[in-house]
Amino acid sequence: MDFIMPFLQDRWYVIIAAIVVLFIVVRIVKTIVKWVIIVAVLAGLWFYGASYKDKLVELGTTAVNSAVSEVKDQAVKAITNEAKEAQYKANPDGSFTISTKSLKLEGKPGTSEVKVTFMNQTFTMKADDMVNALIDQAKKNTKQ
Structure with missing residues (x-):
């Protein structure tokens, strides 16, 4: 559940789009299909947010590796200078x-x-x- 806040902060427009789709479905569709569509949109949003956590970890690892590499390069330059x-x-x-x-x-x-x-x-x-x-x-x- 710790992925929810970063997801909401970074991808708020996806949430807004899902809410708009849900309102349109609720207004237009009047049958049981309406609830199937609503559940499908919410499930899709949930899985998209859950996979966002993995993307954050991947981005963090890449950033750390890049920073360490840059510091080592600068140290090598300092050694020679x-x-x-x-x-x-x-x-x-x-x-x-x-x-x-x-x-x-x-x-x-x-x-x-x-x-x-x-x-x-x-x-x-x-x-x-x-x-x-x-x-x-x-x-x-x-x-x-």
């Missing part, structure tokens, strides 16, 4: 932290993934050639 300013810090537990003005990378040497914090969002990335180049550049920047 800010490599010269990166600072390397070795932590006591053997891990490392690399900081620039807009992102932070955390990981352990030899692992294939690093944790990236960019625009207050944290996600994991594969430690590919670009990330390894940032790590090497940060080490060089810290030694200078």
Whole structure:
């Protein structure tokens, strides 16, 4: 039943059209067929609204995936643009932290993934050639 309010807010014109059809049927048709048509319209409206919930979930998933992809793309751009300013810090537990003005990378040497914090969002990335180049550049920047 939680699909009703979003359905009503987004598809109010479908409800209005169904109400108009129902009034026309009630005024014109005077037999038992009238009630069959009314029940059919209401059932169709109910099933259309129930399937709307699935569309909302699908739209939400698509939006989230798109946003995550965009944030990762922006983080990759920041990595390449800010490599010269990166600072390397070795932590006591053997891990490392690399900081620039807009992102932070955390990981352990030899692992294939690093944790990236960019625009207050944290996600994991594969430690590919670009990330390894940032790590090497940060080490060089810290030694200078």
